[in-house]
Amino acid sequence: MTTSVELTRFRVKPENVEALLAARPAMIADFEADREGFRGARLVRLPNDEWLDIVEWRTSADYAASSAKGPNLPGVKAFFAAIDSLVVAEEGVLSEQGTQRQR
16 A cells, blocks of 8 residues: 655744644644544754655545645644745655665
8 A cells, every 4th residue: 555645845934933833733633633544744844944744644635635624623723824935745655665664
């Protein structure tokens, strides 16, 4: 079975970083409760006020359905509100051959 991966790169103003991080647990909880096929997410801080959200979905259709819902719940809405601008959003497929386990 393939896993769809959502890669969203965005900018957050320094004064909104605390709000972004505070909203993250509620956003994840909302996704777990409301988004079919949600498998997990990782948030990566990059240079120049940019962030990368790596979200795994069971299927591409699950990702599309989640995108269509938008910020429909309070935790998702609060997380999105802390984002200043979108840089790029892409979808890919996780390659199991490229996966390494931590020792």
